[in-house]
Amino acid sequence: MDIVGPFVLKIVDKGPSPPDLSSFQLKLLPDPSRDSPPPGVKFGDMKHDVSIPKSGFFHKGDKPSAVFWSPNSRYDLLTEGTYAVVEVLQGKRWIPAYDDDDFSLSFKWNVENDSSYRLASLEWEVPDSVSNGVYRFRHFGSSKNTIVSTTQYFTGASSAFAVS
Secondary structure, eight states: OEEETTEEEOOOOOOOOOOOOGGGSOOOSOOOOOOOOOTTOOTTOEEEOOOOOTTSSBOTTOOOEEEEEOOOGGGOOOTTSOSEEEEEEETTEEEEEEETTSTTEEEEEEEOTTSSOEEEEEEEOOOTTOOSEEEEEEEEEEEOSSTTSOOEEEEEEOOOEEEO
16 A cells, blocks of 8 residues: 555556457447449549648648548448548658547548548648648548458548648
8 A cells, every 4th residue: 555645545456357248239320331432433532632722831720621532431440540640741751640539630421412422521620739841631441342341441641731
């Protein structure tokens, strides 16, 4: 036992891990059906790239965005990964700076209005604390050709844009 101020801390053993009950959980949503991108397009390709402002760069508080062709995000929930990243260019390498855990970056998945094709929209509200530099969006996802086929992973990246 340790005494910290007026409190006594007792070291407690970790104990047993809880059982894995994932195979017993109810599924209230059906598995996603087969998705396909439009002809001549691959998942991860851009539908709308970042629109660069007339000044040539974004300011803090601006909201650059990009839209990618993307299947239903439930093929793999990427619980150990991410759907969206803002990367910063350092030297010749792209380094993750913000991801979809950050409140400044939003990931929205939806169906295109006039078709059955699916899209992933990424929008980043440039934080006040951001460093000036060159950034880009990167989108990660997965798809299946059929319900029983193996999961295929893809990634897509936007054009680079400057923040000053």
